[in-house]
Amino acid sequence: MSDDVKDTPEEFDGSETIELGxxxxxxxxxxxxxxxxxxxxxxxxxxxxxxxxxxFETAPTGDFPSFPGRIPSVQMPLMDDSAESxxxxxYEPPSQLVDKEEVENPEATGSPVDGGxxxxxxxxxxxxxxxTGFLAxxxxxxxxxxxxxxxxxQMEIGSGAKSEAQQLETVTTMLYVPDKNVSNLEIIEHPVNxxxxxxxxxxxxxxxxxxxxxxxxxxxxxxxxxxxxYVYKSTAAISLGGExxxxxHVGARTELLAVYSIVxxxxxxxxxxxxxxxxxxxxxxxxxVSHVDISRPLGVDNTFVVKTKxxxxxxxxxxxxxxxKKETVSGGKHGG
Amino acid sequence: MMTLRQLSLFLLVALAMFxxxxxxxxxxxxxxxxxxxxxxxxxxxxxxxxxxVVEEYVPSRQYAVVLDPGHGGxxxxxxxxxxxxxxxxxxxxxxxxxxxxxxxYANVTVHLTREGDLERSLLRRLExxxxxxxxxxxxxxxxxGFSPQSxxxxxxxxxxxxxxxxxxxxxxxxxxxxxxKLFAKSLSRxxxxxxxxxxxxxxxxxxxxxxxxxxxxxMIEPLDLSNPQDEMLIENDSYINQIxxxxxxxxxxxxxxxxxxxxxxxxxx
Numbered sequence: 001m002s003d004d005v006k007d008t009p010e011e012f013d014g015s016e017t018i019e020l021g022x023x024x025x026x027x028x029x030x031x032x033x034x035x036x037x038x039x040x041x042x043x044x045x046x047x048x049x050x051x052x053x054x055x056f057e058t059a060p061t062g063d064f065p066s067f068p069g070r071i072p073s074v075q076m077p078l079m080d081d082s083a084e085s086x087x088x089x090x091y092e093p094p095s096q097l098v099d100k101e102e103v104e105n106p107e108a109t110g111s112p113v114d115g116g117x118x119x120x121x122x123x124x125x126x127x128x129x130x131x132t133g134f135l136a137x138x139x140x141x142x143x144x145x146x147x148x149x150x151x152x153x154q155m156e157i158g159s160g161a162k163s164e165a166q167q168l169e170t171v172t173t174m175l176y177v178p179d180k181n182v183s184n185l186e187i188i189e190h191p192v193n194x195x196x197x198x199x200x201x202x203x204x205x206x207x208x209x210x211x212x213x214x215x216x217x218x219x220x221x222x223x224x225x226x227x228x229x230y231v232y233k234s235t236a237a238i239s240l241g242g243e244x245x246x247x248x249h250v251g252a253r254t255e256l257l258a259v260y261s262i263v264x265x266x267x268x269x270x271x272x273x274x275x276x277x278x279x280x281x282x283x284x285x286x287x288x289v290s291h292v293d294i295s296r297p298l299g300v301d302n303t304f305v306v307k308t309k310x311x312x313x314x315x316x317x318x319x320x321x322x323x324x325k326k327e328t329v330s331g332g333k334h335g336g
Numbered sequence: 337m338m339t340l341r342q343l344s345l346f347l348l349v350a351l352a353m354f355x356x357x358x359x360x361x362x363x364x365x366x367x368x369x370x371x372x373x374x375x376x377x378x379x380x381x382x383x384x385x386x387x388x389v390v391e392e393y394v395p396s397r398q399y400a401v402v403l404d405p406g407h408g409g410x411x412x413x414x415x416x417x418x419x420x421x422x423x424x425x426x427x428x429x430x431x432x433x434x435x436x437x438x439x440x441y442a443n444v445t446v447h448l449t450r451e452g453d454l455e456r457s458l459l460r461r462l463e464x465x466x467x468x469x470x471x472x473x474x475x476x477x478x479x480x481g482f483s484p485q486s487x488x489x490x491x492x493x494x495x496x497x498x499x500x501x502x503x504x505x506x507x508x509x510x511x512x513x514x515x516x517k518l519f520a521k522s523l524s525r526x527x528x529x530x531x532x533x534x535x536x537x538x539x540x541x542x543x544x545x546x547x548x549x550x551x552x553x554x555m556i557e558p559l560d561l562s563n564p565q566d567e568m569l570i571e572n573d574s575y576i577n578q579i580x581x582x583x584x585x586x587x588x589x590x591x592x593x594x595x596x597x598x599x600x601x602x603x604x605x
Contacts, residue, residue, distance in 0.1 A: 256544075
């Protein structure tokens with residue numbers, strides 16, 4: 001009888017129904033049953049010297065409470081010589097009642113115990129997963145950024161392609177356009193529908209600047225094409241189609257106005273952009289057309305920006321600096 | 337012993353002061369050297385002497401001026417509605433200025449960056465001026481745009497370079513920051529009486545390839561080819577001559593060259 005009791009745990013794997021005799025039936029306590037002792041009697045007292053089998057109760061046939069979430073019981077004969085004499089019982093081994101030997105050395109018994117060791121394994125796995133995530137958060141891959149930051153920091157080729165899925169938002173942009181005398185730049189408001197990505201936004205703003213519909217566009221010839229916008233960190237590379245050069249026969253002032261109309265407009269509307277590298281047909285050029293050096297990125301220059309009623313009202317004072325690099329002598333007074 | 341040490345220290349200090357005094361007087365003594373050794377080419381002071389000091393205190397030395405007629409060759413520049421080209425007008429102006437200076441001031445040599453309808457890159461023009469060790473550089477252009485509005489007469493001077501300090505050539509003009517302004521003001525002063533009804537603006541810009549010039553430099557656009565009124569005036573050669581005279585006076589005035597004294601040297605051609 002005692003052999004039967006000791007061997008029974010080998011047969012339990014949580015999905016079995018074991019036929020047990022009246023003496024060697026293991027009683028597993030249901031979770032909602034009243035707990036008389038702090039530990040199950042069957043496993044707690046190896047040192048007491050009592051036979052474990054005597055501590056087990058005989059389970060009542062057929063009315064063993066079912067455990068929620070358990071796999072349905074299966075009838076399975078016990079591999080025992082006295083199987084014929086055993087009463088058929090539906091038995092479901094709960095996780096709490098496990099032979100001590102099995103807990104200490106589950107491999108020795110050859111029985112996988114899902115309740116104890118499985119949970120621990122799961123917990124270890126979960127801890128490693130959390131740790132890995134935490135480390136990845138602290139030490140991110142330099143090439144990796146969240147989606148928003150990626151738009152700002154990565155150079156994306158062909159970003160001008162407008163996808164239909166892009167969500168548009170209406171934004172009021174500020175354009176640096178020539179004033180009435182076409183000798184300086186003034187700032188006007190220009191509402192546009194913008195996509196989400198930064199490159200797309202820059203392209204939209206520039207297209208508004210070059211548009212024929214823009215009445216104040218008198219420094220750019222018709223049909224200036226924005227071939228591409230590439231953003232790398234705080235520098236935006238703007239590639240213009242080279243066709244405009246064939247008809248862009250202007251003096252140094254108008255050329256400077258054109259260049260800084262682009263540079264100031266982009267830098268004004270996108271604070272993360274600090275400088276602009278102008279490319280022509282995707283190629284780095286030394287000279288814009290005839291006079292202006294574009295071999296290096298250009299930052300904002302307000303030399304030619306005048307304060308207008310519009311710009312004073314609708315732009316912050318920090319964006320329009322007083323002219324400091326220019327001295328004017330009125331020729332009208334001295335003209336002979 | 338103590339007195340000997342003190343004496344030797346005193347002697348050393350006195351010697352050093354004496355040496356300093358002698359070196360300060362040295363440039364004044366060498367003033368005559370460039371004049372004797374140089375003919376029509378630009379002055380080339382002795383390598384050992386401090387060039388700047390020599391240039392400051394020479395009363396009547398040789399001056400070199402580089403005039404840069406803008407554009408050229410395939411680069412036509414601005415085109416007026418009457419098919420006048422910037423490159424031709426710039427050349428005409430530069431030649432007129434040169435002849436005016438040559439005729440009056442024998443000690444001022446004028447070099448042109450291009451002689452004829454040649455295409456030269458901006459960098460090559462700068463290189464040419466630096467190689468001549470000129471006292472002055474003036475680039476001559478005309479203005480123009482897509483609007484018939486009259487543009488101001490622009491005098492551009494090199495601005496504070498915002499480029500990387502690694503590019504040493506852009507720092508060449510830094511010592512001449514104030515001289516650039518003085519030169520531009522001199523030009524403006526003389527042009528006021530010629531340009532009618534147009535403002536004159538002095539604009540500092542670091543984007544016109546002037547920062548690489550190791551001399552006071554400016555770029556001028558005295559005529560507006562997109563303005564109908566200026567187009568009419570340009571057809572008249574006398575107007576171009578007036579402009580050329582004003583610019584020549586501005587150059588001479590800035591250089592501080594006195595009217596030619598009756599030197600025993602060659603008279604005007």
